[in-house]
Amino acid sequence: MLLLFFITAVLMVVLIFLLRNRTITKFISIGYAIMHILLSVYCWSNQNFTELRYFTFNSTGVLLLSILSVLAIPTLYHGFIYTRGNDLKKFNIYHGALITLMTFMSGAYLANGMTVLWIFVEATTLAVALLIYHDRTEMALEATWKYVFICSAGIALAYLGILFLGFIYGREDAASLTFSSLSVLINQANPMYLKIAFLFVLIGFSTKMGLFPMHTVTIDAHSVAPPPVSALISTTLMNVGFLAIYRVYTLFSSSSILPFMNRVLIFAGLLSLLVAAGYMLKAKHLKRMLAYSSLENMGLVAIATGVGGSGYYAAILLIVLHSFAKSSLFYQMGQLSRVLGTFRLDDCGNYMKLYPAGSLVLITGLFCILAIPPSGLFISEFLMMKGLVNNGQWFVLITAIILLCFVIYAMSTRFMHIIFSNPRQYPEFTPSGKVRPVETVTQFLLLGVVIAICFYQPQFLVDIINQSLSLLPR
Amino acid sequence: MSALFFLIIIFLTFLVFIVPKGYKHHYSLLVLISGVLLTSFWSLQVLSGNGEIIISTGVSGITSIPELIIDRLTAFFITVINITVLVGLLYSRGYLKQYYTIKNSLRFSIHYFSYLWLYLSMLMVVMIREGLPFLIVWEIMALSSFLLVIFDAEDTSVMKTGISYLIQMHAGMFFLLTAFLIVGKATGEMSFDSVAVYFSGHSNILLFILFFIGFGIKAGFMPLHTWLPQAHPAAPSHISGVMSGVMIKMGIYGILRILMSVHQDMISIAVIILVVSVLSGIIGIMMAIVQQDLKKILAYSSIENIGIIGMGIGLGALGMAKGNNTLAVLGFGGALLHVLNHSFFKSLLFFNAGSVYSVTHTRNTGQMGGLMKKMPYTSVLFLIGSLAICGLPPFNGFISEFIIYSGMFKSLSSSGIYQSIFIMGSIVALSLIGGLAIFCFTRAFGIVFLGQARSQRASAAEEVEKSMIFPQFITVGFIILIGVASSLFVRPVFKIVTTGFKIPETGLSDTSFISSLSGISVAGGIFVVLVAIILIYRKYHLSSKVVANGPTWGCGYTAPSPQQQYTSTSYSYNFNHLAKPVLQTKKIMDEIGENEIFPSGRSFRSESEDVYKKYLIDKPVDLVSGLLKRIAVMQTGRIQDYILYAFVFMLIVLLLTWINII
């Protein structure tokens, strides 16, 4: 079934570039989205089943894959609206690159070996580069250049980490061994190797995950990419980065360096919170601020994983809910740019009068992303803090709380400024097409899911998360 | 089955978005009334019968819908919530008419939706006992009140206050969160009952302080109060009425619930509460006296009344610590009754301040005056409210202060040296607060309603429409009812306290104390009869005499102007002079330079900014945000710096592992 999926994907991309017809490209992309949903349904039905020797459907991969399939439809829908004005060539490049990106990401989710995962992650960088460069502006060029360069440099570092993995067993095709077989040999390795391997992997994949050391380029990429693409980047692509680090973390969790890993993750998480809070206070551009909020949430995920115990559940739940909340906010950016014409915060204003449905999305989205209780993110924040209190890490708890308060202050002032205050100079920009409120339906659905999970977590979600934590120490 | 009704009401609140703009008010009134009926049915059932009702819905999942447990204390707080929230919504119809044309229908639906959810979340706060759902509902209360406060968010100062309010509520919630987590860590389960288990095993003082700070921020005790005087003037009046009448009482509810499960070192807890409440009471009312903004005066006087409630609780705790049952019952009983009374007269005062604002469009007392002639109903209601808040006899404020006083006096003779010093201190504090309250509210009422109109706005004022006046008669009815027939209300309150705090049934509730309450009613009755007799005789007497009108006695000065009247600053001048160390009143006038031969126009403004806000909130926040801004210099745009960060991060981690910190 997976092979069928890959082949049809390649076929579709080729068709798009051959036929060069706008409606056909639309149908192909919708067909691809449906096929993707079928794939995730298939993966749900037979979990832990290995296909094509390098891909197993283990629970974390399947969970993140289903998030991608859920987000595929709205991304395409908003993509159609966004690229309505572009010429045919750009339109086709956009959709071709989008399909390749989604295929590579699905491959990364299901990979069962580090090198296979590494190859797909490298491939996603190339696919994303095309999408970021969609607007063909000077800033887009610079952002793409930086993104590709830093990502490949980071991934090269990650590859060194993987090679260190290989040194541990001395066998030639070590890197290609599946995770399960690797975990058996883990404890006779020299801990210094494991530490350096984990460090390299963490720094390498932090470019993808948007965690502290190499988060800088993802923020540039978000501020330049078209909103539906940045919705995908800031959610599913970051999940790929998280998955890579998470795989290595589970791999090494049974060895003696578990405390080292936890402390490094908390250290990186706190630093990303610090940087995010600092930049949020100075944010002048709306999409960059959302990118910093992703940095902050990924910092929380890192702290949650580093906390252990109830923190693991919190991390996975945070990843799932963050994907929904952040993507709905980025879809809303598409409409906001059409209504207000700019992302510079000083020129945005009285959004409530111009587009009430959108401002309602902004208000609910603000509370969901800031983990203020009706949002499910509060549950994961609660579990994270529960872990912190159980481990007695008071310093981490207090700094996290203070930084979160600053982040809440910064984001709510800017969001409320956009919605309520009247801008300094009324923008002479008249909205091009009539922005129909029906476009916000997808965003309300996603935010509704986030709020619903705060009150009632369905059993299937709880089971799959617990399954994905089965390898980790209790 | 009754849980089903509650879920239906919760569902109905979402439909307010669909209802057309004109009928949003009626729809939300309908939903509110059904909620009030349902919950008051439950609370009456509990108050009349004994024991508690448990309403649970059998839905599972990690955070399944929690059980709603209603015991006597919850039933009491439900009645407090129901009455004021209902009157608030009825009042808001007239008040919001002025915004009808300016704001689009989504703003109104958000407003009514968050009003209903403020009501529901307050109900659930008092009904839920489990840790996590309690925190969720606690934050929903803060969130819905935030949305209500920023109703007219067009002007940025309202927006800024709203956001700083949200942040302080969120910080308060984090305190509660940490406290519950500590309990969860020790006892494995997070709820109010497991707090009792924790208290029996461990030292109570630290955990109590955490809870006290968390609930104290919401209640508005002195050092944590800084959001209150900002949020209330910014909010529309019916919201600030409901918020300061009812919402800050949730903090008091939380403190009472925790106190019920305290086992050891109750004395130090009682001393902490007493000291903090005395501080809040005195400094709260002292700040109220020097404020110019009418709603700020009322906000600071809420802090004072919270201080009085806290004093009652502190004395109750002192009584329980020393095993002095009369002090315990009277202390807690007085505090609970003052919660009810305060919700009545404070919401009454805020509603009338709202009527004044909706007519004169200003809150600055310096521009009001002589409104009594133009707005008779509003001013009579404001007068009743200020009489009640000063605790003057025929009204309900006096009853609760009387209970707290008699608790203190009764226990004086039977208490040791330190306890009697504390009680004497609180007697002095309470009497001082009484005097200061009279000073404050004579100033507020006199300057705003009496004398001549000081500005064109005040002279052009006319009475608000009837729909804003009639709902307040419910509250006035309760104020007078509690004032006169006080034993009707005091007996159930004592029952709540004795069952809640497990204090053995003293002879108190039936013989001597109730007789003193009836004594008060008799004396009050005599007073009213006397006044009536004198007034009737006066009417008859003056009918036969020559009654003429003339200008006020100006000591010969023939052209008095309204500006010469005593303004709010001059009224509080000598007090301000006396209380200089506590209230730093700043005089803002740009000095005249030496070489300025013909100085240009000067303006003088004196304001007293909140000392606590400056030192406790503004300074640390600016310090940390300045630090954060300096740290965030990483996004330099150069690729080599980005690679450098990775390199440096790796070196730091390797270094730390080498000297094995990590």
Added chain:
Amino acid sequence: MIIYLIVLFAVTLIYLASAERLLNYVRLIAIQGLLLCGIALLELKDVNTANLVFIVAETLLFKTLLIPYLLSAIIGKSGVTKVHRQAIPGFYLLLFSIGAMLLSVVLANSLINPFINTIYMTIALYTLFTGLLLIVTHRLIISHLIGFLIIENAVFIFSLAVGSEMPMLINIGILLDIFVGVLILGFFGLRLKPNTNELTMLKD
């Protein structure tokens, strides 16, 4: 015999640290490609044809011919010949590279492991550090590109250090890496306008 090639490789690294002209960089990259091809062929004993084709393609075809050609085209277009004043003075860079060399020797010895040939470990670490140093200390985009290519060479040497013969998967990985390098060079190098030798518009 391999030792001589490795020592020569180390010498190219030192020259890289002290080079001034961009064209020198290109020549050094080509020499490194050659050396890598020699080391790989000598190191891997039982090389089946598929592996052989891979290695030759990687080293000879890409690293010695295609990439230097693209680099010189970019340098010609961008009009910048020397790198002085665009980076920290060469003398200090050389000091850093010597420091990096000592560090890699120390590190390689501390990571003694029966499966790893420590010589390869030292040279790989040294290449990695030089690559990072080149990126960090220069402001020109082209020197960033060259730094990146050197990190690619470090990865190649690392994979050699693993064992006697190269697994297929690692080859694909390295090939993909080099492909990305070529993509960056080809697509972006040409597209960048000559005067934008450093891009710093996107910042906060």
Added chain:
Amino acid sequence: MTGLFLIFISAIVFPGIIIRTKSIASGRKGPGILQPVKDVRVLLGKGSVFSDTTGLVFRIAPAISLSAIVTATLLIPFGNMKSVISFEGDFIFFSYMLALGKFFSIISALDTGSSFEGMGANREAFFSMLVEPAFFILMATLAMFTGYTSFSDIFTGFFITGNHYVLIYSLIGLYLFIQIAIIENSRVPVDDPKTHLELTMIHEVMILDNSGFDKALIHIAGWLKFALYGALIFNLAVPSGWNVFLQVALFLSIMAAFAVIVGLVESFRARNKMNKNPKFILTLSAIALIAFLVVLIVTEKFIL
């Protein structure tokens, strides 16, 4: 009931005695004792002028303040006969009822809208706020000493304890009640009724605009307040056990002595500077606290 009757009589006589002592002290014969009553009767006969800036409050305030003081008198016991209304904690009701009277007189002064009356109102509110704690400390001390919390029980139980410290409390109590009466009625040390400069007055300036019937009510209220505190002084000074006739005689003589003292103080002492008053009033609370310390020692709580 006899207590009530006696208080009314002494109220009528009280102002006359003060004026008489002041005139004798200044070498004049002075008007008759009942002269103030005659003035009031003249006032009742007159019509009244209302300023057009005043409203409802100005018209009902005098009536309310008078009836507040009358209800307060109902609480005062006489000898071992209980007062008309007596319940536990009735002195709290007593002081808050007086406060109610003050509240209305203050806002009626503000209602006239003149700067003089505003000044008077502000001072009245400010000084009465400072005097409240003194009264409460004294009553708390007495409640602590006797163990009861209503006027009648305190005063009856006050002398039964047979403890010679009783003398100290009665002396302190006497001094405090005299001073409180003087402050409440704005007599000399705090305010000079005879001054004609509105800027320096307190109580007189608040009733500048009242006329006719209302002014009469206010005068009566003033007298009653004096009689009230006189009765309290009597209850503290005279043990309740003695026979009734002796107590009635003593009551009247104490009342007269109280009036004479007020007159003498008014003739021989100048008025305090206005900003010295807060300090003067605070001394009262300090003295009351001394009484509190004495109680602590007496009831062996504070072992020296």
